Amino acid sequence: MDNTLKLEDLGYGVFFESNRGTDGLPVARIIVEHKEAYRIKNADGEYLAKITGKRMFNALSREDYPAVGDWVAITYLGDGQAVIHRILPRKTIIKRKSSNRNEFQIIATNIDVAFAIESLDRDYNLNRFERYFAITKDGGVKPAIILNKIDLISKEELESRINQIKNRFGDVDFIPTSTLTNEGLDVLKAYIVKGKTYCFLGSSGVGKSSLINKLIGKDVIKTSEISIRGDRGKHTTTSREMYFLEDGSIVIDNPGMREVGMTEVGDGINSMFDEITSLAQKCKYVDCTHIHEPGCAVLSAIKSGQLDKDKYSNYLNLKKEAEHYEMTELEKRQKEGEFGKYIKKAKDQLKRHGHKDY
Numbered sequence: 136m137d138n139t140l141k142l143e144d145l146g147y148g149v150f151f152e153s154n155r156g157t158d159g160l161p162v163a164r165i166i167v168e169h170k171e172a173y174r175i176k177n178a179d180g181e182y183l184a185k186i187t188g189k190r191m192f193n194a195l196s197r198e199d200y201p202a203v204g205d206w207v208a209i210t211y212l213g214d215g216q217a218v219i220h221r222i223l224p225r226k227t228i229i230k231r232k233s234s235n236r237n238e239f240q241i242i243a244t245n246i247d248v249a250f251a252i253e254s255l256d257r258d259y260n261l262n263r264f265e266r267y268f269a270i271t272k273d274g275g276v277k278p279a280i281i282l283n284k285i286d287l288i289s290k291e292e293l294e295s296r297i298n299q300i301k302n303r304f305g306d307v308d309f310i311p312t313s314t315l316t317n318e319g320l321d322v323l324k325a326y327i328v329k330g331k332t333y334c335f336l337g338s339s340g341v342g343k344s345s346l347i348n349k350l351i352g353k354d355v356i357k358t359s360e361i362s363i364r365g366d367r368g369k370h371t372t373t374s375r376e377m378y379f380l381e382d383g384s385i386v387i388d389n390p391g392m393r394e395v396g397m398t399e400v401g402d403g404i405n406s407m408f409d410e411i412t413s414l415a416q417k418c419k420y421v422d423c424t425h426i427h428e429p430g431c432a433v434l435s436a437i438k439s440g441q442l443d444k445d446k447y448s449n450y451l452n453l454k455k456e457a458e459h460y461e462m463t464e465l466e467k468r469q470k471e472g473e474f475g476k477y478i479k480k481a482k483d484q485l486k487r488h489g490h491k492d493y
């Protein structure tokens with residue numbers, strides 16, 4: 136049997152090969168992101184890599200820097216080190232708005248399925264699931280649900296929660312689990328397949344790292360018990376890291392997310408709330424906000440009981456967040472454009488007046 140590691144074992148495929156370029160540089164995948172460096176992996180091994188100064192200088196936003204999941208073109212330096220020259224086009228991307236800033240954070244790239252994980256002792260909330268779905272669907276990633284720590288409630292209560300999820304989300308894949316009793320772990324293992332990349336999203340303490348340890352078969356990721364006082368986690372995952380399972384599947388563990396802020400995810404919201412999107416096409420006014428207008432098909436559906444009120448309310452909140460982000464981003468780009476014009480004008484004036492530096 137040939138046990139030689141291949142790029143395909145790391146998630147490489149036709150999409151990336153067709154976008155590889157013609158410079159002949161070897162490629163590798165980002166498996167860990169450090170503060171000023173990256174751990175990368177390919178068929179030759181693992182390396183510590185940094186991006187070129189030119190790429191850093193030309194970067195305009197966070198998307199111009201590598202992220203966990205990216206495929207990058209590199210050169211080797213020796214002694215287990217390498218240089219990253221460019222990022223191959225991304226097949227999918229998951230990003231969210233950073234806390235208290237109108238900037239975004241890349242969670243991971245080139246993901247096939249994102250597991251939105253909630254636990255029954257901490258943050259079970261249907262609205263929060265929809266936030267995860269909005270950012271994953273907008274980035275082209277398939278969402279799925281893991282409801283963890285089901286050992287904490289009765290079978291009857293679990294059945295009630297399952298019905299809530301099915302009624303709210305329809306055909307979204309759903310796996311109830313417990314790392315204490317191992318319930319659902321066989322189903323989760325069967326769901327994850329070779330060559331695909333899976334991302335685990337959730338708050339601190341919901342059991343992301345514990346689930347991945349179970350999938351790996353040993354305690355690779357350090358976990359801590361949850362503090363009883365305040366029900367807060369002590370120390371959990373602090374950085375994004377990719378793990379490779381024995382069956383050839385790939386999983387990414389992420390730090391806990393207190394907030395799941397919306398970026399420019401209009402398409403993701405429309406896809407997640409396709410029932411509302413479909414109803415909106417029947418509204419009397421094309422620019423209907425679905426809040427107070429007469430002849431609004433969405434409001435009529437709520438009144439008749441066809442549409443869930445909580446789902447509708449969350450839809451409005453997410454749309455408002457996304458629109459605010461887009462508006463602020465537009466204003467920021469306009470200011471940057473005006474500043475750029477100012478600098479250009481100043482340089483032109485210096486040239487005309489024969490300044491010594493020009």
